[in-house]
Amino acid sequence: MLLDFDKLGAWKWLLVGTTVLVCLFLLLPIVFIAALSFGSSRWLIFPPPSWTTRWYGELFSDSRWLTSALTSLQIASVVTVLSVVIGFLAALGLNRGSFAGKELLRALFLTPMILPVVVLAVALYAFFLQIGLAGTTPGFIIAHLLIALPFSIISIGSALDGFDKSIEDAAILCGASPWEARLRVTVPAISHGLFGAAVFSFLASWDEVVLAIFMASPTLQTLPVKIWSTLRQDLTPVIAAASTLLILFTIVLMVIAALVRKGRKS
């Protein structure tokens, strides 16, 4: 009866009440930031004396914001491609392979996800200073690739789990080369896993702050770094405007993801 909504009795209201409150709690900052971005007060007084689109104007007239958004996009795109390719291979190995230390290897591959990012950031920063990769785009990409890869391996791995390998073997016996079989049979069959890997990898890089703070240079800043440094120097409502656009971007991504999922089902 506890798992039947209509038979919960008074418990039902406790559950529903908590859920509603949590939803409000989760939505509050998101709605608030959108409202703040239209407020006229330079000093974040809320509710503001009047409403304005001035901060969006400032956002678009300052080329540094656009540049940093493009940098983010560029880095996240490269990270996504590399993460999906390397993650696919690694997942194949972990999923199909039968070699000693496989589980150890899996744990090692997932460690960057669980390790506090600040430790990785500090370690990589020191290492990159020594080998001359600090503040460079490749350095940035490597750093983000490390934390994106576990998401790829998990997502593709679970898709491979659900894929019957004998279909691939059949293709090989019918004359396809192993790679032909993988690319033309396996890859399409696990496309949802690849898509999930791509989305998570992209977000892992696009939203990442801590590594980015250590990898950035004055000429190489991603959007989160730009927001971070603006936040620390200046609480201007321009940050609210930038954040609101990011939230919109998130919603668009969510809708696309939902459509893709729906398309797959039908």
Add this chain to the structure above:
Amino acid sequence: MKKQLVATVFTALVGLSGSAMADEMVFTSWGGTTQDAQKTHWADSFTSKTKIAVIQDGPTDYGKIKAMVEAGSVTWDVVDVEGDYAVQAGKAGLLEPLDFSIIDKSRLDPRFVTDYSVGSFYYSFVIGCNKTAAGACPKTWADLFNTVKFPGKRAFYKWSAPGVIEAALLADGVAADKLYPLDLDRAFKKLDSIKADIVWWDGGAASQQLLASGEAPFGSFWNGRLTALAATGVTVETSWDQNITAADSLVVPKGAKNKKAAMKFIAHATADMQQSQFAMETGYAPTNLDASRLMDEAVRRTLPDMQAKSQVNADMNYWAVNRDEIGKRWYSWQAK
């Protein structure tokens, strides 16, 4: 060589080399309205004159300067720092000696010129008060440390630097000419008495935000930030009683990549015209002795160097020597 090779290979592999502009340099300062003014009046005119692009970065971080110099990977070319830090860092070998064949120091305020630095601008810690948010406005440092007469939060500068310790001692009744050497025990004891009511600001913009929103209706501020705040329509009252002066300096970290451009930039930024324009907008005093004759007399009268009555000069040399020791004590006191 090996470093370069590694970097080149990776860049080639990834195929994403950002093409850097032929002539550019990085200027780092404290952000907010002050850096905006530095960009408008110093950097933009410098770029149109020399065709050298100036990239703005910040906020200034002394740890980062040290890290960059030690790692031999310096990305900042000119940095706006506090005066006492400039003296200390120069002695510690973290800075490039300035090229005075490019920078004309004959007309710069000699108080702020060292081999490694020249004055950037000169400011006062004053008592600021938001008249709409505060019941009554404190006029003296003793008032600001009096939580009975003036209840509420008060804003102070977060980092260990000249200003807050001096204010605490002045509030406790130490005579202005007997401040140095600083009696730290006494200062911290005085600070303890208001600690629960202190809100720290870590940068100029944050200080303006605290005061304007009424988060802290009064406190100790850089005078220029109050001028800028008043210009946005906030009713700010400034008390210059025993205002504590200090200066910012322009320095070049050792091993800066664009040293020549950096020297030219400093020469440009400290010229009379640029100094006067910057001062008129920000309310900070110029460090070029010729700047004042280019300025509007009404504005001129509101600058820190005109508030000489009861003015207290922070002792930069004392701070340069004792900076680390005071800092250690300051941060562990704050963390308690």
Add this chain to the structure above:
Amino acid sequence: MAILATAGRDNGRRRTLQKRKSGFSFAVPALLLIILFFVTPVLGLLLRSVTEPELGLQNYAELIGSGTYMRIFANTFLVAGVVTALSVVIGYPVAWALVVMPRYWSQVVFAIIILSMWTNLLARTYAWMVLLQRTGVINKTLMGLGLIDTPLTLVNNLVGVTIGMTYIMLPFVILPLVGVIRSIDPAILRAGALCGANRLQCFTHILLPLSLPGVAAGALMVFVMALGYYVTPALLGGTANMMLAEMIAQFVQSLVNWGMGGAAAFVLLVVTLLLYAVLLRFFGASRIG
């Protein structure tokens, strides 16, 4: 000849099928990446903690011997513990509700959770910075409702950090819990009810024990994440309640003390890996994620 060739090719194919069994070579690119840019740098940092400024364990001695650092450790564990407890207590009923709710509404709730999770971390933290100010919306609302007379200090202290971090961690508790609760067979609960158990007994004797592994896994995960959190404590915390991650960043960025930074990082690393091992031991690698 032709037959022989075909047979040879078939043998070749069979061989390739067999050779693929090993599959280790596929993992090589990832392994190289991890060894070169993950294991090496981390070991390098740890090495510096015992070699800088000179060979020895003096950095660790200083870390343990100093009241300031110990306070930061204690504070870090306190915050992580409180955030974990709050996330579980608040997240559990939500996960439960998501399982039993009408499908349409549960989809709406899911969408809200995912939206908050995907919204830029800095954007969310910035919103809390402004919301929680003394003159912020929350204080103004509470004062308007007559609940308080003077504004509460909600930011630049533990309260701010706790609110901000609980906000971020909630989805990480709710989502795995939904899976666990959903996998519980309602028949067991029905059986319990048939035997005369009331709702509370059903909850404490059946539902809670059955979902406990999910709670433990989620809690451990959140605790580990909270221990190493940097951005939110740095922006919402005050000078008196710094956390470990911030301390590490400060050692490296502001104080340029690689030895101490490395030592503090090592401590955090060891604690994290220990908890991670517990997680693996009890819940298996595939469950994390």
